[in-house]
Amino acid sequence: MGTGDPWRGACLRSLVLCWLLSWSGAIGAVGLEVRELRADLPASEVLAGRHDARLEPPRDTPTLQQPHRDAQWWRIAADTAVEAAASPKLVLRSPFLYRVQAWVPGAEAPTRHTLYGADADDRYSSRALVIDLPDGLRAGEPVWLRVERSSTMVTALSVESLDQVHRSDLAFVAWRSLVLTSLGVLVILALAFWGGTGERSYGYFGAMLLCAIGYLAAIGGDLRWMPGAEALFGTSAQTNRIFGCIGVVFSNLFQRSYLDLPRKLPWFDRLLAAGTVIAAVSGAASFFGDWSAFSLSGNFALLYSAVVLLVASAVLALGGDRVARVVLASWLSLMVFSFLAAAQMMGLWTGPAWLGQGLAGSFVLASLLLAIGLLDKLLQLRRDRDHASRQAVIDPVTKAMNRQGIEERLYREVEQARAQSTPLSIAFVDLDRFKEINDRHGHAIGDQCLRIVSWRLRNQLRRNEAIGRYGGDEFLVVLPGRAQHDALAIAERMRISVNCRPLSMSEIRIPATLSIGVAELDAGESMASLFERADAALYASKSAGRDRASAAHPPDGLWTV
Structure with a gap:
């Protein structure tokens, strides 16, 4: 059997199910x-x-x-x-x-x-x-x-015939199980995302789907096995009207938040608010009595809100809004079926027998597409957050890590080195006579010098090693897994990579040298002690005439963490 046979079988079964649902029997x-x-x-x-x-x-x-x-x-x-x-x-x-x-x-x-x-x-x-x-x-x-x-x-x-009744019942049960299970899973996901992110759109979405489940179960008899179901669902239309009106409220709140109507289309936001108020009043009044006037007002709120949202999303989609396109793709079929169902309940027309099942299916289709859209929005928010986090620890001049970023990286590497008993070294790197470069050529040339030095230093490091701008002309290099003698060899390569040829910018060629101090983390030593020893080694390189790398002395006594 070919690999495409299972897919063809699944498609065939789906077509048969749809045929059974649409066939009058x-x-x-x-x-x-x-x-x-x-x-x-x-x-x-x-x-x-x-x-x-x-x-x-x-x-x-x-x-x-x-x-x-x-x-x-x-x-x-x-x-x-x-x-x-x-x-x-x-x-x-x-x-x-x-x-x-x-x-x-x-x-x-x-x-x-x-x-x-x-x-x-x-x-x-x-x-x-x-x-x-x-x-x-x-x-x-x-x-x-x-x-x-x-x-x-x-x-x-x-x-x-009896056989036809049983076949139609089986198809109906399969369809309703698919619809209600899909909506239930989406409710759980929406509420989980809401709890995890605090984004209100997910809360409104989950509440809207809960109301959809309640409405479909109320009018379809899916909960007739439940104790008290007759009193709750079978005596009047109050329950399904309450579910429907509250569902319209949460739907409007969700779409308002998802489309960002207050900022993008404030006029449509005010129009939608009117439909939300009508639905809320109709739903609240339905708690106290089964009045046909509130049935009409609830259906009107549904039709009115559907039209406002359809027009608003179309306007935004034509302007290139990606979110609005998701709403149009997902919401259109549900809007159409909701409009037809509400119009039928208001006595404006008589729809086909399968209208109710089409409405249920449109709920699932719209919810799935909107869930995909919400997930895409969540991923975009995460990308934006990650980008902002990266920008917060990036030095704008050299594009290396800034002081905060390199210190956080060093902290993690120190903890890992202690946990795994592996070596860790750091190197303080200083660009010699940088103030003279700034005074003679200007800060723009000075910044370009820092960028070139940063690139040359980075080229001497492995992927798991890190460099950050620690101060004005000073860099901190973190070397996990490196003992002091290995770190000193790397420091020599970094020094030679800078002094072997001048820093070239436009028509200016500036000779440059580095002074470097290297220190290895000792057992039980604190980060402050490690910094002090590397800084002392850097000072020793400068005192000895610059353009050299020096190793730090062992720590005096035991420095506790």
Whole structure:
């Protein structure tokens, strides 16, 4: 088998899963006529056909939606006969709050169906309510449904065989597991990054994803196994409205921080703040009651904020903003699905049955892309921090380490030498008569001389050895793993590399020499003592006539660390 076969197999399985999710699963594509009776009348009268004249005209699509009535009747009839041999089921997808009583042909009593509570049927997934049709259906024979509770959710109806129901349930469970697990992992990562970096964007991002998980679980019935789930999720739309409104608030705060709107687009930042306030007020009010006005205001806040963010990110992206391009790439699909879902809940249109699952998938896609964008931002912040750290210990003239940097390096090398019982030496290097060079040629030429000397010294060192500018014309060289006699030999090479030829700059050639003092760290010796002995050796080189390297005397007595 070739190396590409596993990839082709994975792609094929993904395509099959997507096909299962998008396929209606109806037996022979049974057409359904759906008519509503907008009144809660006695069952005996409705079943006897005494109110058929009051039925509304057939709906354009086989869907059920009753946002304004707490209870009413629905008449479902198939345009072709459905045989009982296939164990047919009437399937109501995305039922959310609806409590359904079903009168089917051949049954002696109605059956009760709901997503939450005692009437929930655990034999099937939470994607739908499944109603048995034990005797099948004759063409035009009605199934009567009494549906309680109002909801803005659109419930699609179809007739499926038992095998088709199970296949669709498996695909649904796989899809929901992927969605919720992906969001959960991203929440953990976002909160971990927030705790590790203190960057508020990650906190807002994690809170937004938590609200997304709560919202999807509330409307999808994923938590119906949880004790108290019916009271929390199945009695009203308050919980999902609260999750939705708080999610809009955190989404706006995240995008505001991530896009840096207060600095880049202050006008759009004020527009977005209005949507944030509306969502916050709607979410807070939903704690105290299930009022439809706050459902409308919450959906309006979502649509309004989506438009503002879309326009703001487009404006920034056109200006070359990299972060805004990430937002556009990741947020566009979620904005579209959120816009369509909110418009459907507001009664502006009736979407397809797969809209809810598309919204869930867009959450994952947007979150993954935004997580990648946040990670890129984190890496950029780290690069900036590392660059700033490097600049803080770099001498601007010679580009070698400055005094702080070379002392920190020496401290680490001393600790390592003590821990591993390895030798360590240092060398103090002084450019002879540097003041005369400055006085005669100016400080610009003096700085260039220091740069050339620094380059020549660095060329004599190994990779693990370091050099830093310690003072005006003085360098400190750290030589880990070098005993004093080796360090003295290196000091001689450094001295010869400078005095062997003049320092050449433009039309000026300046002869230069070095005075060097070398000292090796003794057991139990402090850094202060090491510095003093190297400095004394440097002074000895200068006193002896300069242009030479001298070794320090052993320390007098025991210097404690």
